[in-house]
Amino acid sequence: MVVNNIVAPEDNKELQVIIRKAISDKEKLLLKENLELNAPVLDEKTVVLDLVNLNKIIELDKDNFTVTVEGGINFLELQTLLAEKGFYFPMDTYASGHASLSYNVLHALPSYSLGEYGNYREYVLGIEAVLFNGDLINIGGKNIKNVSGLDIIGLMIGSQESFGIINNFTLRLLPLPEEKQVVICNFKDIKTAQEAALQLTNKGISPAKLLVVNTSGAQLLENTKITKSPLLIVELEGFKASMQRRVDMLQEIVMPYGAPCLIMTDNTEIKEVWNKFRENQYQLLSKTADLISFSGFYTKLPEMLTELDRELVKHCPAFTIIINSLIGSGMIIPLGKVGSDWHEETSKIMDEYQGKSLDKKSFKEPGMGIVQARLKAAFDPANISFFGGEKV
Amino acid sequence: MNSKQINYLKTIVDPKNICTTKEELLVYEYDATLLKGAPEVIVFPETTEQVSRILTYAFQENIPVTTRGAGTNLSGGTIPDQGGIAFVLTKMNKVLEIDFENRVVVVEPGTINQELQDMLTPHGYYYPPDPASMKACTIGGNVGECSGGPRCLKYGVTRDYILGMEMVLSTGEVVVIGSKQQVNPDPLDIVKFMVGSEGTLGVFTKLFLKIKKVSEAKKTMLCTFDSVKDASRTVANIVREGIVPTTLELMDNLLINCAEDFIGLGLDRTADALLLIEVDGLKEELDGQVEVIKKVCEKNNVKGFKIAQSAKEVDQLWTARRTVIGAVARKRPSYSMQDVTVPRNKLPDIVEEIVNISEKYNLPIGVLAHAGDGNLHPLVLFDERNKEEVEKVHEAEFLICKKALSLGGTLSGEHGIGLLKKPFLDQEFAPEVLNLKRKIMLAFDSKNILNPDKILEVGK
Amino acid sequence: MSILKEGKNYELLNTCNKCGFCVQGCSVYKEHFNEAYGTRGRIRLIKAVANGELERTPLYEKIINSCLMCEECSKNCPSGVQGHLLVQMAREDLAREKGLPFAKKFPLEKVLPNNNLRKLSFHSFRLGKNIIPQTIKGINIKSLSIEKVDFLSSYKPIHKPENPKLKVGFFVGCMMNHTMAQVANSIVRVLTKEGCEVVVPKEQRCCGTPAYVYGQSKVTRESAFQNLEVFKDVDVIVTGCASCGNMLKSYGKVFPEDSKEKELVEAFSKKVRDITQFLVDDLKIDLDNKQSSLKGKVTYHDPCHLVRGQNITEQPRKILQDLKGDDYVEMPGASKCCGASGMFQYFYPEEATAISNKKVENIKKTKADYVVTNCPACYQRIKGSLEINRMPQKVMHIIELLDSK
Numbered sequence A: 001m002v003v004n005n006i007v008a009p010e011d012n013k014e015l016q017v018i019i020r021k022a023i024s025d026k027e028k029l030l031l032k033e034n035l036e037l038n039a040p041v042l043d044e045k046t047v048v049l050d051l052v053n054l055n056k057i058i059e060l061d062k063d064n065f066t067v068t069v070e071g072g073i074n075f076l077e078l079q080t081l082l083a084e085k086g087f088y089f090p091m092d093t094y095a096s097g098h099a100s101l102s103y104n105v106l107h108a109l110p111s112y113s114l115g116e117y118g119n120y121r122e123y124v125l126g127i128e129a130v131l132f133n134g135d136l137i138n139i140g141g142k143n144i145k146n147v148s149g150l151d152i153i154g155l156m157i158g159s160q161e162s163f164g165i166i167n168n169f170t171l172r173l174l175p176l177p178e179e180k181q182v183v184i185c186n187f188k189d190i191k192t193a194q195e196a197a198l199q200l201t202n203k204g205i206s207p208a209k210l211l212v213v214n215t216s217g218a219q220l221l222e223n224t225k226i227t228k229s230p231l232l233i234v235e236l237e238g239f240k241a242s243m244q245r246r247v248d249m250l251q252e253i254v255m256p257y258g259a260p261c262l263i264m265t266d267n268t269e270i271k272e273v274w275n276k277f278r279e280n281q282y283q284l285l286s287k288t289a290d291l292i293s294f295s296g297f298y299t300k301l302p303e304m305l306t307e308l309d310r311e312l313v314k315h316c317p318a319f320t321i322i323i324n325s326l327i328g329s330g331m332i333i334p335l336g337k338v339g340s341d342w343h344e345e346t347s348k349i350m351d352e353y354q355g356k357s358l359d360k361k362s363f364k365e366p367g368m369g370i371v372q373a374r375l376k377a378a379f380d381p382a383n384i385s386f387f388g389g390e391k392v
Numbered sequence B: 001m002n003s004k005q006i007n008y009l010k011t012i013v014d015p016k017n018i019c020t021t022k023e024e025l026l027v028y029e030y031d032a033t034l035l036k037g038a039p040e041v042i043v044f045p046e047t048t049e050q051v052s053r054i055l056t057y058a059f060q061e062n063i064p065v066t067t068r069g070a071g072t073n074l075s076g077g078t079i080p081d082q083g084g085i086a087f088v089l090t091k092m093n094k095v096l097e098i099d100f101e102n103r104v105v106v107v108e109p110g111t112i113n114q115e116l117q118d119m120l121t122p123h124g125y126y127y128p129p130d131p132a133s134m135k136a137c138t139i140g141g142n143v144g145e146c147s148g149g150p151r152c153l154k155y156g157v158t159r160d161y162i163l164g165m166e167m168v169l170s171t172g173e174v175v176v177i178g179s180k181q182q183v184n185p186d187p188l189d190i191v192k193f194m195v196g197s198e199g200t201l202g203v204f205t206k207l208f209l210k211i212k213k214v215s216e217a218k219k220t221m222l223c224t225f226d227s228v229k230d231a232s233r234t235v236a237n238i239v240r241e242g243i244v245p246t247t248l249e250l251m252d253n254l255l256i257n258c259a260e261d262f263i264g265l266g267l268d269r270t271a272d273a274l275l276l277i278e279v280d281g282l283k284e285e286l287d288g289q290v291e292v293i294k295k296v297c298e299k300n301n302v303k304g305f306k307i308a309q310s311a312k313e314v315d316q317l318w319t320a321r322r323t324v325i326g327a328v329a330r331k332r333p334s335y336s337m338q339d340v341t342v343p344r345n346k347l348p349d350i351v352e353e354i355v356n357i358s359e360k361y362n363l364p365i366g367v368l369a370h371a372g373d374g375n376l377h378p379l380v381l382f383d384e385r386n387k388e389e390v391e392k393v394h395e396a397e398f399l400i401c402k403k404a405l406s407l408g409g410t411l412s413g414e415h416g417i418g419l420l421k422k423p424f425l426d427q428e429f430a431p432e433v434l435n436l437k438r439k440i441m442l443a444f445d446s447k448n449i450l451n452p453d454k455i456l457e458v459g460k
Numbered sequence C: 001m002s003i004l005k006e007g008k009n010y011e012l013l014n015t016c017n018k019c020g021f022c023v024q025g026c027s028v029y030k031e032h033f034n035e036a037y038g039t040r041g042r043i044r045l046i047k048a049v050a051n052g053e054l055e056r057t058p059l060y061e062k063i064i065n066s067c068l069m070c071e072e073c074s075k076n077c078p079s080g081v082q083g084h085l086l087v088q089m090a091r092e093d094l095a096r097e098k099g100l101p102f103a104k105k106f107p108l109e110k111v112l113p114n115n116n117l118r119k120l121s122f123h124s125f126r127l128g129k130n131i132i133p134q135t136i137k138g139i140n141i142k143s144l145s146i147e148k149v150d151f152l153s154s155y156k157p158i159h160k161p162e163n164p165k166l167k168v169g170f171f172v173g174c175m176m177n178h179t180m181a182q183v184a185n186s187i188v189r190v191l192t193k194e195g196c197e198v199v200v201p202k203e204q205r206c207c208g209t210p211a212y213v214y215g216q217s218k219v220t221r222e223s224a225f226q227n228l229e230v231f232k233d234v235d236v237i238v239t240g241c242a243s244c245g246n247m248l249k250s251y252g253k254v255f256p257e258d259s260k261e262k263e264l265v266e267a268f269s270k271k272v273r274d275i276t277q278f279l280v281d282d283l284k285i286d287l288d289n290k291q292s293s294l295k296g297k298v299t300y301h302d303p304c305h306l307v308r309g310q311n312i313t314e315q316p317r318k319i320l321q322d323l324k325g326d327d328y329v330e331m332p333g334a335s336k337c338c339g340a341s342g343m344f345q346y347f348y349p350e351e352a353t354a355i356s357n358k359k360v361e362n363i364k365k366t367k368a369d370y371v372v373t374n375c376p377a378c379y380q381r382i383k384g385s386l387e388i389n390r391m392p393q394k395v396m397h398i399i400e401l402l403d404s405k
Ligand SMILES: Cc1cc2nc3c(=O)[nH]c(=O)nc-3n(C[C@H](O)[C@H](O)[C@H](O)COP(=O)(O)OP(=O)(O)OC[C@H]3O[C@@H](n4cnc5c(N)ncnc54)[C@H](O)[C@@H]3O)c2cc1C
Pocket: B031, B032, B066, B067, B068, B069, B070, B071, B072, B073, B074, B077, B078, B089, B109, B130, B131, B132, B133, B136, B137, B138, B139, B140, B141, B142, B143, B144, B145, B146, B147, B148, B149, B150, B197, B198, B199, B200, B202, B203, B204, B205, B325, B326, B414, B415, B451, C018, C019, C020
C-alpha cells in the first residue's frame, strides 16, 4: 500500500492547520496507528496523521498527582517514565508499546486492568483537542471531579477519531503500588478457568488484572516457563501487608480445580511477561480483520466460552480467546483465514448466552441513529473523519 | 398550555396523575436552591410507555418538559422556569432486578438512593455513589447530576457506576443504551455522556447500575487542626504517601459547631478544622495506612487524632457529616452552597480567599469540602428576606467562582450547572466549546423542550 | 395578623431551606409521592398562606390535615425546622380563621374534655358497635373493645405498700380508660408491687392531644390547668400512653413564651414519666430475675410519640430483652408510624390503611408471636390491622409482660 501523505505536526497550531486544510480540501484523515491495526484502504489524498513529534511531558504535578502530556507520546514509554518517579497510570493495553496515548484513548482500547481501575474517563481530567470542525478546544484541568455542563471529554474518549484528535492530556495518577505479584495457573479447560476467575472477583482479593485465555492463547506467552493449556493470569498489586493472604486466598480458590500455579514475585520477570503478552497480542491483531469483541454476564461466561471454543473451530482452525474476567469482556482473534460463517456462528452463540458482540463497523446504538448522525455533524460537519463516515 | 392540551394529557395517564391546582403548582416551583418558577401542569408518569407518549405529544406541541426526581438538586435544575410540564418521576420507583452474581441492579429512576442501599447491605453489597442527600434523592436525579459523595475519592462518581439505561428521547422514541453487562463493547460511550446531562438530553426510565462488594474492613479517623491550612496540607500529603483513602472530608470551625449543635458528638468546638478520613481494604492493610496518616497529621501539627472505636461511633460521625449542611440553618435562616472544585494543592488558596470574601461582605461562610477531590462546598449564611444581603451573597459567590477558575478549578464538581451557574459558564469555557455544547444538546433535543435552556441558553 | 406570621413561628417557616431531607420519611408522602403531601410541600404552602400568596382553600385544608403528627420530619430535619409543629400551627390558624367542621369540633371542644360527656359517648359507641359493619373506613371497629364501665369509674384504690418509695400519680388517658381497663389495672399493680404508693385522681382530664393537634390549643390549656391541679401533690406522674406522655411533658408549648402559666406547667411536666422510663431509669427495677408473662417471640413497635416525641427507645427494649422467657426480635421499620394518629385514620382511611399494611408487613417479617407496644392508640390500630389481614399475632401492652399474676 502506498501511503504518500503522512504528516507529523509539531504543535497544536500545526495540527489545527492540517485539519482545517483537510476540511477545505475535503480530504479524509486518520491516525497512523490505524495502518497497522485496522489495515484501511486509503486513497492517495487521505491524510495520515503521525503524532510522533507531540511527545513531550509538559508537567508532572506531584502535589496533585497529575501529569500533563502531549498525546503523541508512546503509551508504554509514558508509563515507564512515570513509574520511575513513583507514579502509576494503571491503564495498560495491547497497543501500549506501539501506539500513542491519543490513539489508545480515542479508541478506548481495552485495558487489562479495566474493572479494578475503572475506565479512561476516570483518569483523563483535561484535554486539548482539535475537532474536525477546525476548532481547537481546551476543557477540564487538574480537577478530579467536574460536572460543569455536559461531559465532552467522556464523549471524545472512544469516539474512534470521528469527532477530532486529542493532542494533549492531563491525566490523574495514582501512587505506585508497594508490591506486585503475578500468578499464572494452568487449567484443564477454559470453563473451569473462567469459573475460578469469577470466584476471584468476589473475595476481596481485588486483582489488578484477571485474564483467562484458551489454549491457543497460551501461545502469547511462548518461550516462557508457561506450559500450554487454558490459563488464568492474575496480577495482584497493593500493600505488602496483605499480599501473602491474597495469594493464599487465590490458591485456595484454584486448588479444587487441581490447577498448578506459577507465582512470580520478581518485578523484572513480571514486566517481561507482560511485554511478551502485549507484544504477541498486538502482532496477532495487526494480522486480522476479523476480530470479534464481546461482553457477557459473569454467570453465563463459563458456558459461553466453552461453546465458543468448541464450535468456532469449524470456521477457523485456530483462534485465540482473551477475556478480562474482571468485567466479563474479551476478544476472539482468528489466526488465519476464517470461514464465511465465522461472524454468524459467533453471534448465534453469543445470543444464546445473552452476550453482546461488536462487529467492527457498528458505531450505533439502535434507535440512536439520528442523534448520532447529528452529533457527528456537530463535530465533523465536512465529514473528514476516515471512520464512522456514514452520510450525515 | 391550554385546557385542550391538558385534557389530552389526561388521556395518557390516569387523571389523578395530572395536577393543576394552585396548591400543587406551588410545591413544584422550587428545588433545594432559592430559585423559583412554577410549572403549568404536573404530570406523574407510571410507565415508560406513558413517558414516551407524553414526550411525543410535548414534542408535537412544543411544550417545555422539566424532568424531576426528588427535587433536591442544588443548581436549579428542576425549576420549570419556562412553565410547561413538571415531569415528576417519583412514582416510577421500583427496584426491578437485583443480580448479585452479575453485580448489576436495575431500577426505575424514582428509586431513593438510600432505599436501594438498604436492600443491598444485608447481602454485603453496596452502590458506591453516596451523596450526603442519599436519604432523600433519587437515582434518576443522581444520574442527572452525576452526583458524587464522600466515597468517590477512591471509588469514583455516579458516572462510573452506570452500565446502561432505558431512555426516552425528546421525540418520544424509547432507546436502550449500554447493557446490564459490566462493559459495553462499543467504545463510543453515549451512556456515560448521559450521566450529568441534567435532564436536557433525554428522560431515563430504567437504569442499570453496577454494585460492589463491601470491603472486608475499614477504619475511620477524626483529626482536628488549629488551622485550615494545616488540614488542607495534610490532605495533599496523605495522597503523596501512596494512600488513597475512601474519604477525606474537611469541615471548618463554623461547621464543626453546627454539627455539634445538631448531633452533639463531643467534637472539639475550638478546632479550626476537622478531617474525617476513612480507609478500607483487607484488614492487614489498614494499620499501616493509619500509621502513615497519623504521621502525616503530626507533621502538620494535628491537634487531636482519634480512631473511631465502634460501628456506632462511625455511624454518628457520618450522620454528622451528612446533615451538617442543613444544620447551618440553625445559625442563620438561609444558606447557599457553592460547588467549586480546584486542584487539591490549591485548597489553601481558595480557602484563604473565601475567608477574605467573608470578611469583606460581612457574611458568615462555612467551608465544607470533599477535600481529597478538591471539591469545596462554601456555605454562605444569610436571610433570604433581606434583599440587600441576598445581593451581597450573589456577589460573594461570583467572586468565589472566579477565584476557583483562576486557580485552574471548575464551577461544579457534583451539583451541576442548571440555572444557578449558567451565568458563569462563559467564564469557564471558550465560545467554541459553548457552541459545541449547544449543538450537542440540539442533536438530542432538536426542539429544545427537555429542561429547556438549562446549563446554557440553547434557543430554538 | 395571622398567627402564622408571628415571631418564632414565622422564623421557623423561613428556616426551611427545602433540602428535602424530611420528605422520604413522611409516611403520608410515601402514599402519594406528591410533594404537596410531604413535609417540605406542606411548609411551602403554610408559608404561602402566611405571605398571602394562597387562600385557605379546601385543598390546603386537606393537605394540612393529612398529617400524622408522627414527628418523623422534625427528627430528620438538620435545620431544626419542626415540621409537625408548623402543621399544628397551621391547624390552629385554620381553626381560628375558618373554624373546625362539626365532625371534629364537637368531640374536640365538647366531648373529650368533659368527663361525663366522654363517658356517655364511648358508652353509646360500645352499644352501637353491634349493629354496624366490621370495619368503617379501614378501622376495625369490632375489634375495639370498649369497656362497659371505664377504668376510672370502677377503680378502687388498692392497699398501699408500707414505707412507699414514691408517691406516684397514674395518668390513665381517655383511650386506655375506655378500652383497656385491664392494662390500667396492670400498671397500678406493677407500680405497687415495685413499692410505690399509687394514686389515681378521678377528676383527671383528657391530656389535650386531640385538641392540640387539630389546632385547639385553648382546650388543651384548660386540660393542663385541671391536670396540674389534681396531680399537685404526687412525686411523679406516670402514664402508659405515648401520646398522653408526650403532651403532658410538653404542655409548655401551648402557653405564650415567658408567661407565668408556662413556668407552672413546665414544673409539672418535669414530673411526668412514661411507664417504661419510670421503671427502668427511676426505679431501676431488677429485670434479670423476672419472668415474662409471655412465651415465644416478641417484637416491639415504637409509638411515634414515644420514640420521637420523648426520645424513648432503649427502656422498652431493655425490658423486653432482659425479661426471662420471651425471645426478643427487632422489627424492621419499628419506629415508623402505625397509621392510627387519632382522627387521621377516620378522615384519611386510604392512606391510613396503606401505612398500617406496611406495619403489618414488617411484623410478618419478624415471625414474632406477639407485638408489644406502649400506646393504646397503636395497640388498637395494630390489633385491628392484624385481624383484618388475618394474621395470628397478638398485640400486648408492655406492662402486661411484667404483670404475671
Ligand atoms: C443538603 C444537601 C446535600 C447534598 N449533598 C450532595 C452530595 O454530597 N453530593 C452530590 O453530588 N449532591 C448533593 N446534593 C445535591 C442533590 O441531592 C443531588 O444532585 C441529587 O442527585 C439530586 O437528586 P434528585 O432526585 O433530587 O434530583 P432532582 O433534583 O429532581 O433532579 C436533578 C437533575 O436530574 C434531572 N433528572 C432527574 N430525574 C431524571 C430522569 N429520570 N431522567 C433525566 N433527568 C432526570 C433533573 O432534570 C435535574 O436536572 C445535596 C443536596 C442537598 C440539599
